[in-house]
Every structure is written in structure tokens, then in C-alpha cells.
Amino acid sequence: MATLKDVARLAGVSVKTVSNVVNGYSFVKPDNRRRVEEALEATGYRPNLGARNLRRGRTGFIALVLPELSIPYFAELAGLMIAAAQEHEWNVLIEQTFGTLSGERLALSSLGPHLVDAAVLSPEALQVEDFQLSVPAVVLGEHAVDVPLSRVGIDNVAASTAAVRHLISLGRRRIAAIGAHPQRGTAALRLEGYRAALAEASLPFDSSLVVPALNYHRADGAAAMKSLLDMRNPPDAVFCFNDLLAVGAMRTAAERFVRIPRDLAIVGFDDNDESAYTSPSLTSVAPDKAAIARAAVDLLRQRVDSPDLVPDDVQTPFSLQVRESTVAR
Amino acid sequence: MATLKDVARLAGVSVKTVSNVVNGYSFVKPDNRRRVEEALEATGYRPNLGARNLRRGRTGFIALVLPELSIPYFAELAGLMIAAAQEHEWNVLIEQTFGTLSGERLALSSLGPHLVDAAVLSPEALQVEDFQLSVPAVVLGEHAVDVPLSRVGIDNVAASTAAVRHLISLGRRRIAAIGAHPQRGTAALRLEGYRAALAEASLPFDSSLVVPALNYHRADGAAAMKSLLDMRNPPDAVFCFNDLLAVGAMRTAAERFVRIPRDLAIVGFDDNDESAYTSPSLTSVAPDKAAIARAAVDLLRQRVDSPDLVPDDVQTPFSLQVRESTVAR
DNA sequence: CATCGTTGTTCCAACGATGTAAAGACCGCT
DNA sequence: AGCGGTCTTTACATCGTTGGAACAACGATG
Numbered sequence: 267m268a269t270l271k272d273v274a275r276l277a278g279v280s281v282k283t284v285s286n287v288v289n290g291y292s293f294v295k296p297d298n299r300r301r302v303e304e305a306l307e308a309t310g311y312r313p314n315l316g317a318r319n320l321r322r323g324r325t326g327f328i329a330l331v332l333p334e335l336s337i338p339y340f341a342e343l344a345g346l347m348i349a350a351a352q353e354h355e356w357n358v359l360i361e362q363t364f365g366t367l368s369g370e371r372l373a374l375s376s377l378g379p380h381l382v383d384a385a386v387l388s389p390e391a392l393q394v395e396d397f398q399l400s401v402p403a404v405v406l407g408e409h410a411v412d413v414p415l416s417r418v419g420i421d422n423v424a425a426s427t428a429a430v431r432h433l434i435s436l437g438r439r440r441i442a443a444i445g446a447h448p449q450r451g452t453a454a455l456r457l458e459g460y461r462a463a464l465a466e467a468s469l470p471f472d473s474s475l476v477v478p479a480l481n482y483h484r485a486d487g488a489a490a491m492k493s494l495l496d497m498r499n500p501p502d503a504v505f506c507f508n509d510l511l512a513v514g515a516m517r518t519a520a521e522r523f524v525r526i527p528r529d530l531a532i533v534g535f536d537d538n539d540e541s542a543y544t545s546p547s548l549t550s551v552a553p554d555k556a557a558i559a560r561a562a563v564d565l566l567r568q569r570v571d572s573p574d575l576v577p578d579d580v581q582t583p584f585s586l587q588v589r590e591s592t593v594a595r
Numbered sequence: 596m597a598t599l600k601d602v603a604r605l606a607g608v609s610v611k612t613v614s615n616v617v618n619g620y621s622f623v624k625p626d627n628r629r630r631v632e633e634a635l636e637a638t639g640y641r642p643n644l645g646a647r648n649l650r651r652g653r654t655g656f657i658a659l660v661l662p663e664l665s666i667p668y669f670a671e672l673a674g675l676m677i678a679a680a681q682e683h684e685w686n687v688l689i690e691q692t693f694g695t696l697s698g699e700r701l702a703l704s705s706l707g708p709h710l711v712d713a714a715v716l717s718p719e720a721l722q723v724e725d726f727q728l729s730v731p732a733v734v735l736g737e738h739a740v741d742v743p744l745s746r747v748g749i750d751n752v753a754a755s756t757a758a759v760r761h762l763i764s765l766g767r768r769r770i771a772a773i774g775a776h777p778q779r780g781t782a783a784l785r786l787e788g789y790r791a792a793l794a795e796a797s798l799p800f801d802s803s804l805v806v807p808a809l810n811y812h813r814a815d816g817a818a819a820m821k822s823l824l825d826m827r828n829p830p831d832a833v834f835c836f837n838d839l840l841a842v843g844a845m846r847t848a849a850e851r852f853v854r855i856p857r858d859l860a861i862v863g864f865d866d867n868d869e870s871a872y873t874s875p876s877l878t879s880v881a882p883d884k885a886a887i888a889r890a891a892v893d894l895l896r897q898r899v900d901s902p903d904l905v906p907d908d909v910q911t912p913f914s915l916q917v918r919e920s921t922v923a924r
Numbered sequence: 925c926a927t928c929g930t931t932g933t934t935c936c937a938a939c940g941a942t943g944t945a946a947a948g949a950c951c952g953c954t
Numbered sequence: 955a956g957c958g959g960t961c962t963t964t965a966c967a968t969c970g971t972t973g974g975a976a977c978a979a980c981g982a983t984g
Contacts (some may be wrong), residue, residue, distance in 0.1 A: 267708050267729070280964050286948060292961055305948055314709040316649045317940035320969050325645060334674060337866060341670030345663060345691060362674060379596050380643040400596070474980090484872045513872050517787055520874040539665060540869050543813045543842050545849040598970055609934050614972060622931055648969035649939050709940090926984095933978075942968085949962075954955105 267311035277305035288313065321552045328356045328566060329385040331373045333365040337483075339508065339540040339555075340388065343406075347386065348558035354567050356383070364504055365481065367391040375388030377401060377440055387415075400446040404562045408451035416569070420553045420584040425465075426459025429551050430535045432506050435594060438503035438531055442475040444490040444505025444515060445482060446569045456535070457508050474577050476500055479511060487514025488553045493521055500531060503592075505511065508542045509534035512548055532591040546590030557582040598640035598774025606634035617742075619640065627742060657685045657895060661701045662694040667867040668837065668884075669717065674736075675888035676715065676913075684898050685712070696720040704887050706730060711804055713895040731898030733891045745898070745906045747890045748756040749882045749913040751781055755788025756795070757915050758880050760863045763796045765921060766834035767860055771804040772899035773819040774811060785836050785864070804830055808840060816843025824851055831859060832921075838863035838870045841877055844922065846865065861920040875919030886911040 270288075274281045279298055286294055287302040288311075294302075305311075319325050330347055332340045348358045359382060363369035370392050378400050378531075385403040397413040407419045433441050443460045447453035451591055457476065464471055473499070477490040487506060491514065492498055507510035512534030516526060524530050526546050533543060537552030561580045569575055599617075599921045603610045608627055616631040616800050624632075634640075659676050661669040677687045693699035699721050706714055707729050714732040726732075726742040743824060762770050762804060770826070772789045776782035786805065793800055806822060809813040816835060821844065835841035841863030844867050847856060866881030868886050881895055888908045898904055905910055 270942095271940080281940090282942080282965085286963090289942085293960095295962065298962085311708060312707050314649070314940050316645045316654060316971090317710065318938090320643070320645045320649055321941045321943085322968075335677070336665070336667075336671045338665075338667060338670070338869075341667070341673075342665045344670075344689075345665050347687060348664070348691060357688055360673075360677060360689065362677060378641050380645065414705055422977090429721070431976060445610050479932075484868070513869070517872045517874060517876075539813070540667075540842070543817070543846045545846060545874055547846075597948075599972095600970080610970090611935080611972080615933090624932065627932085646939090647972075649941090649969095650973085756962080782937090826968045891977050912947060928983075929981095931978100933976100935976075936974090938973085939971085940969105944967085945965090947962105947964075949960105951960075952958095954957080954968075 267314075268311045269314065273302065273305045273309050273311050276309060277301045278373050313464075315458070324383050324570075325379075325381060326355065327359050327374075327382045328563070329359045329361055329377050329382040330437050331361045331363060331370070331385060332388040333390060334359065336572065337510065338540060339510075339536045340403045342539065342574040343555050343559060346556050349446045349466065350512060350556075350559040350563040354563055356563070363390075363392045363477050367393075371396060374399065374547055383570050386562050386566070387468060387526055400406065400564055402573065404559065404565050404569075406562065408455050414577050416565050416579065418558055418565065418580045419582060420551075420558075421581050423462065424456035425458040425535070425553070425584045425586075426456040426505070426549045427463045428459075429535070429549075430460050430463035431466070432549070432586060432588065432592065433505065433531055433533060434463060434469070434504040436503075436527075436531060439469060440472075440499070440501040440589075441469070441503040441505060442477065442501035443480060444477045444487060444494075447480070453507060456505075460505055475566070479507070482510055482515035484510045484517070487511030488518045489514070491515035491518035495519070495524065498532075502528065502551050504532050506534045509536045509538040509548060509550055512550070512591070513540070516546075516548070527590065527592050527594055534591075537587050541587075542589065543589075547595075549589045550593040551584055552586045552587045553580050596643075597640045598643065599640070602631065602634045602640050605638060606630045609845070628670045630749045632778060643672070651681060653712050654708075654710060655684065655686060656677065656688050657892070658688045658690055658702075658706050658711040660690045660692060660699070660706075660714060660883045662719060664689065664693055666839065668839075668865045672884050675885050675892065679885075679888040679892040680804045682908050683892055685892070692719075694719045696722075700725060703728065712899050715895070722750050731895055731902065733894050733898075735887065735891065737784050743895050744909065747887055747894065748911065749887075750793065750910050751784035751914075752788040754864070754880045754882070755785040755834070755868050755911045756792045757788075758791050758878075758896060759792035760795070761878070761915060761917065761921065762832040762834065762860055762862060763798065765832075765856075765860060768798060769801075769804065769828070769830040769833060770798070770832040771806065771823050771830035773806045773808060773816060773823075774838050775805050775807040776809070777807075782836055785834075788915050789834055808836070809840055811837045813839045813843035813846070816840030816845045818843070820847035822842035824848070824853065827915045829859075833859065833861050835861065838865045838867040838877060838879055840922070841879070842869070842873060845873060845875075846876070856919065856923055863920075866916050870916075871918065873878075873920075875923075878918045878921040879916050880913055882913045883911050893902040 271349045274284045322467045361373040387407045421480045478484040534548050534550040537550040541548035599610045599613050680687045690702040700723045717735045733745045806819040861878040866879040870877035
């Protein structure tokens with residue numbers, strides 16, 4: 267692998283001049299510049315990022331701390347994050363926490379200025395005392411605890427209200443919610459939006475229609491749906507706090523020959539790619555994931571350049587994708 | 596951030612002694628070792644990986660070059676790869692190519708010994724002349740062209756034969772295949788397995804039942820299925836070269852009120868998480884993804900340690916997950 | 925007590941890049 | 955010719971770490 271030294275020898279100039287050419291420094295004689303460029307070409311020189319970053323005091327990496335790549339929402343987001351980071355010449359390091367407190371602590375402890383310049387976090391269980399980061403960080407979605415970090419995400423209350431309002435507008439009156447969770451800030455806000463939409467329509471809030479979910483996987487949605495269908499007076503609609511729960515719920519409904527949307531309307535959250543292809547396809551709250559990724563990376567760029575900026579809170583847009591799980595073809 | 600120098604000053608020893616303690620060198624006086632360890636603790640020292648790797652000539656990263664994280668198979672694989680790499684103290688750098696030749700070339704060109712120690716590749720369009728890697732690499736799945744790189748993956752012919760044999764055992768006689776592709780080695784092998792199973796059962800090979808797919812996304816499966824259902828004599832079963840195609844195909848079938856599995860049985864490939872939750876659930880060839888990830892990383896570890904090893908070819912196990920898309924509940 | 929081998933420690937150089945300071949080249953001006 | 959100023963290049967130190975050589979301390983040995 268060619269180094270600056272090799273290129274310099276070949277071009278007959280000093281190492282620094284080559285460095286200047288590589289970094290686009292203005293004052294290089296055209297003649298030298300040409301010779302250096304030829305030498306760069308001839309040797310196929312690639313800067314050694316480790317060395318460069320050592321000298322510059324930056325690493326060129328940002329961490330993306332998320333529960334699991336096998337969860338479609340995070341996989342899609344990770345893909346967009348990688349693309350957004352590329353614009354800032356950042357590489358993305360993905361750390362999986364599996365949604366556990368110990369996993370999240372482990373991931374955070376391995377972070378640090380020597381490894382990454384900044385971090386994007388999707389915490390689920392972290393406590394306030396864990397947020398002693400040594401690099402700028404952005405939190406995606408809400409966090410139950412109040413920490414002085416920037417946040418990027420949609421307005422969960424408004425989005426949830428919109429989803430439930432949609433169900434109400436279709437004439438549904440017994441609307442259940444799947445995904446309540448004592449620890450997750452996001453769950454609390456989505457529940458709040460659900461209640462707000464009910465209140466707005468003067469519908470009663472029935473706590474027996476709110477089903478908790480320990481995890482947000484398909485299996486949890488399927489289990490939650492079973493308990494709802496076993497009720498003496500089952501719901502005529504369900505608002506699921508993410509699409510995986512909704513997919514699980516739809517699966518249970520199909521097993522029990524409950525017709526969707528006629529007997530039961532379902533709305534999800536996240537708008538995973540798969541949700542347009544289920545049968546019936548799934549109505550879902552669609553956050554603008556690309557906007558989230560861009561906003562997160564932009565925030566980090568600012569915080570890295572000027573570390574004293576106060577935490578910011580960026581609200582990204584969302585929309586409601588209406589599909590067959592609420593409105594039949 | 597504390598450096599070795601800071602720790603050394605605090606412990607009253609030389610930098611090298613601290614380095615020796617950090618790296619587990621045996622001959623350090625117990626007394627000094629204790630003092631150094633205390634100082635390490637007190638300062639919260641973390642080695643600067645950039646500097647260490649610069650000195651050691653390694654980077655501590657491996658690249659994972661894949662089409663797209665939004666494709667569930669690759670997302671799941673990436674998660675497992677990260678876990679497997681961790682065992683070898685490697686971090687994983689994910690590069691998305693979007694399945695295009697230019698994307699793949701770009702990703703490969705950005706690789707190099709200064710950035711990663713090794714690479715795992717999932718190429719789709721690469722030509723033989725592109726495989727001029729400067730670091731050890733492993734290819735996942737088949738590649739159309741013959742390159743001197745190690746390979747990890749399942750026996751695609753055997754797996755496809757098993758899938759089609761399963762359909763035949765259920766009495767299906769007009770079995771279509773979705774996913775033929777001129778460039779992809781994997782597609783050729785799955786087609787070969789399909790033909791082998793037909794031949795084995797003395798069923799005729801009908802090329803009009805083989806539908807190509809440019810990409811392997813859900814939309815391509817849906818489109819392919821449309822063309823099959825428009826035939827004068829449509830198939831009674833379909834073997835899809837991946838689960839996304841199968842999900843798309845099922846979606847089209849549902850739109851046309853084709854009953855699965857009664858009118859049409861469907862088998863997919865990859866066994867994505869979502870395939871157990873579709874309605875009906877999807878029968879699929881299930882490669883052992885964890886085994887693939889482990890094998891790939893192990894191969895790379897060997898190749899990095901002894902670069903002269905000849906290319907190897909590791910076959911990982913697979914199974915057929917039989918579900919409702921072929922056998923009704 | 926000189927010698928030896930084993931331990932334990934320090935000093936120095938190096939990995940590849942870049943910032944700084946200083947030196948050199950060149951220009952026009954008096 | 956001498957001066958001041960703008961370009962242009964170079965030598966050197968430095969980022970944090972580790973390998974190697976050199977050195978120091980030690981008890982054991984002849």
C-alpha cells in the first residue's frame with residue numbers, strides 16, 4: 267500500500283507537498299501539482315484513515331446503537347443512516363443492544379472519542395444515569411427519562427391521534443391498543459395520543475382494551491391479539507404501536523377467521539416495507555425515515571463542530587398510509 | 596480522554612510499562628502492576644484504537660458488502676455477522692451496493708488495508724476482473740464468475756431440489772419458478788436444482804414456467820406472479836428464488852382470489868422472519884444464517900493470520916420449513 | 925567477587941498523516 | 955541593489971501506541 271512518502275519520492279517533492287495536494291491546499295505550483303497528481307495516480311494512493319484521524323483527533327466513525335438489525339424498522343433506518351453519514355464522510359458502526367439494559371450499557375461503554383466521533387442512540391431501557399456520554403449524541407424517538415441530549419423523531423402523540431382518529435372516522439367504537447410498556451417513553455406517548463383521539467370523539471377509555479407488550483416483535487402482537495379476541499366483548503379495531511405487533515395481530519386474526527377490516531380494523535406504526543404486501547395490506551403511520559436519518563446526522567455534525575450547542579429537538583414529518591386493513595379494496 | 600502517558604505519570608512508571616500491563620505482558624512487578632491498574636481505573640483509560648492499529652498495521656474492522664439493509668435476509672445476516680465478528684474483536688463496517696455494478700465497484704474500491712482487515716462480499720453483478728482485492732475476502736453465495744476467493748453458503752442445487760421435490764410430493768405437476776436471472780450465479784444454481792427435481796420425477800421442463808426477475812424485491816414477485824396467472828394454463832405451484840419474491844407472489848394471488856395452497860402452492864427461499872407470519876405462512880428453504888456468519892468470520896480470521904491459505908469452500912446446513920403455503924393447517 | 929541468566933524497566937524509533945514555523949523563491953517597488 | 959511582501963516548499967514535531975534494544979537490578983553460580 268502506497269504512503270505519502272512513496273508518492274513524494276516518485277514525484278520528487280516533499281511529503282508535505284503531496285499532503286497539500288491531497289487536501290486541496292491552494293498554493294501549489296501547477297507544475298508540481300501535475301507531477302504529484304500523476305504520482306498519486308500511478309501509485310493508487312489511498313490515505314491511511316487511521317493515521318489521518320489520529321493526527322486530526324477524529325475517528326471518521328459514528329456509532330448507531332439500536333436494538334436489533336433483524337427488526338425491519340431498524341434495518342431500514344440503518345440503511346438510510348449509512349447513506350446520510352456518507353455525505354459527511356462518516357462511516358457507521360452498528361451496535362446491537364437487543365433492547366436490554368445490560369446490552370445498552372455495554373454498547374455505550376464501548377463508545378468513546380477514540381472509537382467514534384458521535385453516536386445515534388435508540389435506547390429502550392437506559393436510565394438517566396447511563397447517559398454520561400463522552401461524545402455528542404442524538405436520541406431517536408422519545409426517552410422516558412429526561413436527559414440533556416438532542417432528539418430526533420416524529421410527534422408521537424399527534425401521529426397516534428391521527429391513527430386512532432382514522433379508525434374512529436370509519437365508525438369504529440371499541441378500539442384497542444397493543445404495545446403499552448411501563449419503561450418506554452414512546453409507548454407512553456402513543457398511548458397518550460390514543461387517549462386523546464378517544465376523548466376528542468367522546469369515546470370512553472377502557473383500560474381492558476390496552477394490552478401491554480414486553481417486546482415489539484410479531485410474536486408479542488400475536489399473543490396480545492389472542493387475549494383481545496378472548497374477551498367477552500372484543501374490540502372492532504386495534505391500534506398497534508408498531509407494524510410487527512400489527513402483523514402478529516393480523517396473523518392471530520386470520521387463524522381465528524376474524525375478517526379484516528370488516529370485523530376488525532388494524533393500524534400499525536412504522537410503515538415497514540413488508541406492510542404494503544401483507545394480505546390485507548396494513549394501514550400504518552409512516553414516519554419519514556430518510557428525514558430522521560438526515561436530521562440525526564446533521565445534528566451530530568453541528569455538535570461535533572461546536573460542542574457547546576444546546577440540545578435540540580427536531581420533529582420530522584409523518585403521514586398515515588391507509589391500506590386494506592382499515593379500508594377494504 | 597486519558598492516554599497511556601497520563602496513566603504512566605499517575606502510576607509513576609514509564610509509558611511502556613503501562614502498555615505492557617494493558618497488553619498482558621507477564622514480567623511486571625506485582626507492585627507496579629497494582630499501581631498501574633489503579634491508575635488505569637482512576638483515569639478510565641481506553642486505548643486509542645486508531646493509534647494502536649496504526650502501530651500494529653491492522654484496523655480492527657471488517658467490511659460487509661451487501662446490496663441493501665432493507666432486504667430482510669441481509670439485515671438478519673448483518674446482525675449475526677456483527678455478533679460473530681465481535682468474538683474476534685472485529686467491528687463490522689457495512690457498505691450498501693444496491694445490487695448495481697457501479698455500487699459494487701465503488702464499495703470495493705473504498706476497501707483497502709488501511710480501512711479494513713478483511714471483507715465479506717455478497718456480490719450480484721461483479722465481473723471477474725473486479726475481484727482484485729487487497730485484503731482477504733469471502734464471498735457469500737455463489738458467484739457466476741470463477742474467482743480465487745473463499746466461499747461460504749449452502750448447497751443451492753440441493754436446497755432447490757429439496758424445495759421442488761416437496762412440491763412434487765404434494766402432487767403438484769405444473770411447477771413454476773420465479774427469479775431466473777442471467778447474471779446471478781445463485782439464480783442459475785437454483786434453476787438447476789429445480790430442473791433436477793423435475794427430471795427426477797419425470798416431469799417435463801417447460802421454459803414458459805420460468806419467470807425472470809430483475810430484482811428480488813416483493814414488487815418483482817408480484818409482477819412475475821401476474822404474468823403466470825395470466826397464462827392460459829397457469830401453474831399449480833411456484834418455487835420462488837427468495838422469500839420476498841414469494842411474498843409478492845402471494846400478494847398477487849390474494850388479489851386474484853387464488854387460494855393458497857389449494858389452487859397454488861408456494862415455496863420461498865431464505866426463511867425471513869416475516870415468512871412465519873404471513874397468511875398463509877410461507878414454506879421456505881431455511882439456510883442456517885448464524886452458521887454462515889460464523890463460517891465467514893472464521894475463514895477471514897484464518898486468512899488474515901496466514902494470507903497464503905488457498906481459497907476454501909464451506910457448505911453450511913439448510914432445512915426446509917414447511918408451512919401453510921404448501922400444506923394447509 | 926566476577927559472571928551469568930532471568931526479570932523488570934526505560935528509551936527510542938516507528939506507524940502515516942498533518943500543523944507549524946521557518947526558509948526559499950519570486951515579484952515589484954523604491 | 956535593497957527591501958517588503960506574496961507565494962511555495964520543506965523540515966520537524968506531533969497524534970497514541972507498540973516493538974526492540976539497551977540498561978538496570980537481582981539472586982544464583984562457579
